[in-house]
Amino acid sequence: MYTTLLADATLFEALLAIDHDLASTAHAGGCLLCGQRLDHADYPRKPRGGPATLGPGYDRRCSFCCDACRTRLTPVSVRFLGRKVYLGVVVVLACVLRQGPTPTRAARLRDQLGVSRDTLVRWHHWWRDAFVHSAFWKAARARFAPAVDETELPRSLLVRFGGEGDTPIRMVLRFLGPLTTTSASTLTAGRG
Numbered sequence: 001m002y003t004t005l006l007a008d009a010t011l012f013e014a015l016l017a018i019d020h021d022l023a024s025t026a027h028a029g030g031c032l033l034c035g036q037r038l039d040h041a042d043y044p045r046k047p048r049g050g051p052a053t054l055g056p057g058y059d060r061r062c063s064f065c066c067d068a069c070r071t072r073l074t075p076v077s078v079r080f081l082g083r084k085v086y087l088g089v090v091v092v093l094a095c096v097l098r099q100g101p102t103p104t105r106a107a108r109l110r111d112q113l114g115v116s117r118d119t120l121v122r123w124h125h126w127w128r129d130a131f132v133h134s135a136f137w138k139a140a141r142a143r144f145a146p147a148v149d150e151t152e153l154p155r156s157l158l159v160r161f162g163g164e165g166d167t168p169i170r171m172v173l174r175f176l177g178p179l180t181t182t183s184a185s186t187l188t189a190g191r192g
């Protein structure tokens with residue numbers, strides 16, 4: 001069913017709508033430093049791994065620049081995981097598909113999502129290493145009782161959120177939101 005989600009236009013539209021809401025909230029708040037008005041200063045993106053029907057809204061990551069002090073503010077996103085080229089939903093679900101009792105073969109994921117075996121291995125290490133050692137996760141993991149199995153990430157996280165249909169992946173992407181901003185760039189600086 002996770003394979004179905006990765007081709008589900010409704011999910012991708014919903015994630016875009018959530019990002020628009022997050023951006024509107026950030027814009028309304030004004031500059032974090034001086035409180036002045038924020039101008040649009042989006043980043044162009046060419047995200048990989050989404051369905052062929054991905055709308056034009058996906059060709060940019062919303063960002064703002066202060067009208068007065070030029071400080072940049074990039075709102076959290078449920079679509080883009082830091083500077084990774086692939087969409088966050090792909091970074092999560094492709095790894096989940098490689099886990100569990102009947103893992104999807106790497107060759108199939110390459111055909112369906114264009115994700116190479118090397119990239120899958122790199123993401124796997126990112127979850128087990130950079131992610132589990134991040135300040136974000138060290139603070140957030142205490143929220144889960146019993147603890148989320150760190151050796152089974154990201155599958156263990158998705159299972160823990162639970163719910164029907166695309167609810168778990170939406171919740172995971174929202175949960176990962178703080179990792180998607182520039183303040184977490186040292187963690188997600190590794191592209192790909």
Ligand SMILES: [Zn+2]
Pocket residue numbers: 031032033034035036066067068069070071
């Ligand atoms: Zn400012």
